[in-house]
Amino acid sequence: MPAAPDYPVPALEKGLDILEALAAASVPQSLSELATHMKRSSSELFRMLACLEQRGYVAREGVSGKFSLTLKLYALAHIHSTRDKLLQAARPPLEALTEQIRQSCHLSVLERGHLLVIAQQDSPERVRLSIEVGGEFDAAHTASGRLLLSHLSEQERAPWIRTLPKAGKKQFEKKLKEIRNAGFSSAESETVEGVRDIAVLVGNPSAGVMAALAVTRLVRRGEPVSDQVLLRAMLTASTKISESLGLSP
Template identity: 45%
Template structure:
């Protein structure tokens, strides 16, 4: 049987260029040609032409004195060019603001990135005390309400593929895996999920899918102090507000 993981098409020059960029990004300090070569298991002569090319294209910069290379801001600029995520964040801003004002709670918008949950936008609560989720933070899909909600938006083949790489899921017993998959299917049927946070005690998460079958599937969530759900807040009210916000954002992105 053929190895399905075998690379069918090789691009040695591209591999060397990406190795250089990734290594400089990981090290975060200027490095000489020899240091870069050692770090990516190449000889200095092997990477010389690639360094020249990357410098000419503006991806790396070489210091005038020590001749050490560092990343320029070009990749940062490219990564922050207009993308579907930018549009999603833009159109979701006002609905999220209204959700925050109506529930008096912070809310956050997340997508999937490298098999993890990535928070891409947050709207802070107008209240003096509230929870805050840092934009740019990654969380495990299998350990978060938003992550499980995202998984519920995928077909079974996509879901199985992602879970096969999840560090937590791979260690679970068969029964725990089955219970997890059943809950993901239940979210799909119910249309949202509420659960105590597995990462932070005393927190309840409520999440709802955004943009199902769109180019940018996402999840909108509200995280609240569990105690306030019994004293000040009403779960049904939060869910109704989330559903209204879901409808508003979906209309704006054409779903």
């Protein structure tokens, strides 16, 4: 992604620094504490805090007079659903990816105990594979599902693990660890013979936003694109989607 032009806006940057400092703090902060943390003078921050308080972004405690964030930023962030934002951010990178690799790709999330396909971008080739949007699959038996499960906490993935045969649970956990360490998931398709599934992560699990970008690859005779080239192109697309969401991959 090209670097954004550098047009300094000191007042705006100061206000954003205050919001980020309050978000990072575990307890309300006084004016002097903020000034020390941000390495600025109290007089620099006073008017900015007054403006943020007037606009409803910060609130002051009645007794101590210390500042903390309100829920206004949260409310603004949730005017549109996370999924809507994900789909909007994903559309251009998915279109560019299919043009580059000449394969269809799709985006999936974990929902209600299944892997749910939320977006599909068709290959420009005449012969192609498509995955139906809205289709639900067993997460444990798909490359995308295993990738997403590998980034859940042990407690979060427990419901999926409980459905597996007792003898296979330890091996499955080992597989998830390998996937997480590798940074991608790949396997022969368990539903269609002759195709290979490759999936990479979109978003950031620590931010609570993640999806799997997957290609169900049809291998054509004489095709020059190797798995390594395909994977690099997919990782580039996933990074662009994540950055469009304001997330560090």
